[in-house]
Amino acid sequence: MRNVSGLGLSGAVAFMALLAASGPALSQQAPMLDELVSSGALPPLEERLPANPLVIEPVESIGTYGGTWRSALRGGLDNAWIARTVAYDGLVRYDREWKEIIPNLAESWEVSADSRTYTFKLRDGLKWNNGTPFTSEDIAFAVELFSEPTYGGGTFIKNPQNPVSVEVVDDTTFSLVFGNPNGVIMDELASVNGLTLVSLNKAYCSQFYPAYNENAGAEAQAAGFETWEAWMEDRCGWATETIRWGNPELPFMNAWMVEQPLTGDATRATFVRNPYYWKVDTEGNQLPYIDRLDMRVSDSLEEITLMALNGEIDFQDRHIATVVNQPLFFDGQEQGDYRLGANVPSNMNTLVLQFNLNHVDEKRRELFQNKDFRIGISHLLDREEIIDVVFTGQGEPFQAAPRPESPFYDEEMAKQYTEYDPDAAAAAFEAAGLVRNGDYYTFADGTPLNVTIDLISSFRSEWVDMMELMQLQLEAGGINIELNNIDRTLYYDKRLVGDYDAQIWQGDGGLDVIQEPRYYMPSGAESVWAFRWQAWYNGSDPEIAEEPADWAKEQMDLYTQLRGEGDPAVRDDLMKQILAIAKENFPVIGVSLPGNGYYIAKNNMRNIAEPMLHAYLFPTPAPYDPFQWYFD
Incomplete structure (x- = not known):
């Protein structure tokens, strides 16, 4: 098998050196967690982080903790903005230049010579936001569930031309085994579509699945659902589907977790920091820097535009960064205390x-x-x-x-x-x-x-x-x-x-x-x-x-x-x-x-890259690491 961890030899050496240098300093956490730790409600930081947390280089500088990132959703079905801000944490990810696939939840991987078997090594000690271990069994469960003919959407898992199975080696090692060679799966996993594979906590979601709960059908009907599939979708809706953001009980691996859920009649959706998030900056500070995300839910583009003009949005491009609005936003920068940054679209x-x-x-x-x-x-x-x-x-x-x-x-x-x-x-x-x-x-x-x-x-x-x-x-x-x-x-x-x-x-x-x-x-x-x-x-x-x-x-x-x-x-x-x-x-x-697009960012929001490549499969701004953004 050949190793394609995405780092290369020199990159891997530098990465390990960075871990060694930052290791002793892993003692800093957000102040909002201090009381929880001192009271015993939350374990200390060293017990919450994996053995080798992913070290993130800030765009500009080491940040400071605190604050709420304000943005907006256009109605209760606007799940794509959440996928592009909260949810980009698959096994692997793209670098900020969209040139290389780099480690994420998986610290390394190997590919067989025939491109049929992809073996991944997870970081040791990863935990869901509820403190339970994230393991190979969670990956195997996701593949098993989405292989069900009556459940889930059209992902690579449900490709009749190239079926996939999972071989679990141990808690942190597993293989994706394809029926035929698959030379593009790493790009699939590094894109926004890679969320599907890491979105389901087996311990929680298996209770809705007849393969693990023989009473799932009857319990679904008792809960008001016609089928177990409908019950599962309501509780463990996959990947970027809206319902995934409507259930605060569903465990997450992302920097922020659901606080106030997104529902069909919600007026806002909020997220709060995940105390078990597994990334740190180069000085050992646990990420994210920002405490909360507050997303206004409105069907009115005029309202969202006015919020931005009034300085009530800290960062956003979706929906409001139109050609028609650009002169308006340009003229309003001083009054709204924001700036316009460049987006280079992937659309042709x-x-x-x-x-x-x-x-x-x-x-x-x-x-x-x-x-x-x-x-x-x-x-x-x-x-x-x-x-x-x-x-x-x-x-x-x-x-x-x-x-x-x-x-x-x-x-x-x-x-x-x-x-x-x-x-x-x-x-x-x-x-x-x-x-x-x-x-x-x-x-x-x-x-x-x-x-x-x-x-x-x-x-x-x-x-x-x-x-x-x-x-x-x-x-x-x-x-x-x-x-x-x-x-x-x-x-x-x-x-x-x-x-x-x-x-x-x-x-x-x-x-x-x-x-x-x-x-x-x-x-x-x-x-x-x-x-x-x-x-x-x-x-x-x-x-x-x-x-x-x-x-x-x-x-x-x-x-x-x-x-x-x-x-x-x-x-x-x-x-x-x-x-x-x-x-x-x-x-x-x-x-x-298309001409270049733009984004709107408050002047005190730092570590935001400019320009940004803008795409859906490269789900901007997520590859530019919003968890290292901060308020100055």
């Missing part, structure tokens, strides 16, 4: 237009699968007008392609068909078999072509402005467009039915190209443009799965090879081949490359 596009290549209507399916039709649509978009009007000139015309900062960047792919050219559009529509009858194009048989585009305005406020401009541009070029602003639940439900013309979303996959190829190939459920092809590939929803076009099947074969490849250079080459096929077949349409 402000909006991706996805026509449904698997439409249940045969005539529309044939049209939408025609590359010439998509080329025509792209040439009708005046991207410069959209950038000037909606984004105040920030950005540039761009297709769904890796960002310029990515090693996969291909200028030709990024810029193809981005010219506003009505004549080229007309030629493309003619090649696609459309006929211009009066103001609008029709099918060849004279049937009207009315295209409905679904959007969710509540997710991105600028999408409405973008789509209204795009509607005018497309209709001027002869394509009759109807905008359908719908609820997010319905937005997702339509994918299974297949009776939708097009949907839009943001341009994921600009930097995390291998991990997020949804627009380059039909890789998963977010590949809305080919939902039934991805179902065929992933073995999901067999009742609607359809065999893909040959070019998409070629991509799938390449990606299957990529996922089983242990050599990063070979994986990169396979991804380049997938991108070349995407470039040739042009499955989706992009609008513009």
Whole structure:
């Protein structure tokens, strides 16, 4: 087996030296814990920390304890902000540059030569926030539970093409054993998706599971739930699901633990420091520095924006750091006593237009699968007008392609068909078999072509402005467009039915190209443009799965090879081949490359990095270690 602990030899030596240097100084804790320790309600610090706590280098300086970090959630379902601030503590994690996978709960790991067996060594003495040991059995329990066909979501644990099992060696050593080679699992574990594996305390959650409690079904009904699965979800909802933040009894491994839970009618959710948190700074002070997190829960963006302007938010970017708000926040810095920092987005596009290549209507399916039709649509978009009007000139015309900062960047792919050219559009529509009858194009048989585009305005406020401009541009070029602003639940439900013309979303996959190829190939459920092809590939929803076009099947074969490849250079080459096929077949349409984003931070909040790379799989700001932020 080869060791890939993420440190390298010199890094491992430096890390151990740092531990040795800080070891004798492990005596400092937050003042709010002193009375609990002196009264005997809480063990002393040396009994709460593992034998080798993870030592964290502060961004600027050693911090001071205390204070409450104020931010806001948009409604009771806004779980992503919690995942990005509280919950990023998997087995491994990304470094602050998003270049390397480094130790976290696991201090080291080894990978078999065939990339099927990954053996992890946990830190000795890790404890849940209730003081009970965190062990290999908790990992094995999570895999066992999520392997249940009736429970849990679509994680790597429930991949029919590559099933996984756990071999427990001892309390701190276990192996993930895959049926086939898995060359991308470490990135999965280092991303926000890695939370799933470390989110379930076996001692607590097993009481809701029939495999450990034969009365779980009856007890679930007695508690008001129809099934044990519903009871389990209510008490031990997995990973980033909202309910996980609604049960203060559920043990945590994070820097802060639930104090006031997030529920459907909550007006705020609060978190308090975990006295058993297993990280320290370079002087041996137990982290986190900040005592509490207080998140206002509001459906009103106006209220959250006003809170930030009034200096009532200490750090936030989610929801409020929009292009429209930027001048407002810039002008209000002095009065609100805050500053604006730079976010470099991983998204490669402000909006991706996805026509449904698997439409249940045969005539529309044939049209939408025609590359010439998509080329025509792209040439009708005046991207410069959209950038000037909606984004105040920030950005540039761009297709769904890796960002310029990515090693996969291909200028030709990024810029193809981005010219506003009505004549080229007309030629493309003619090649696609459309006929211009009066103001609008029709099918060849004279049937009207009315295209409905679904959007969710509540997710991105600028999408409405973008789509209204795009509607005018497309209709001027002869394509009759109807905008359908719908609820997010319905937005997702339509994918299974297949009776939708097009949907839009943001341009994921600009930097995390291998991990997020949804627009380059039909890789998963977010590949809305080919939902039934991805179902065929992933073995999901067999009742609607359809065999893909040959070019998409070629991509799938390449990606299957990529996922089983242990050599990063070979994986990169396979991804380049997938991108070349995407470039040739042009499955989706992009609008513009996003300009840099920003965050809002109070002037006395320290150790915040600038700029930050901003992504979901790299769940900003979590990889920049908010537990080492402090108030000066």
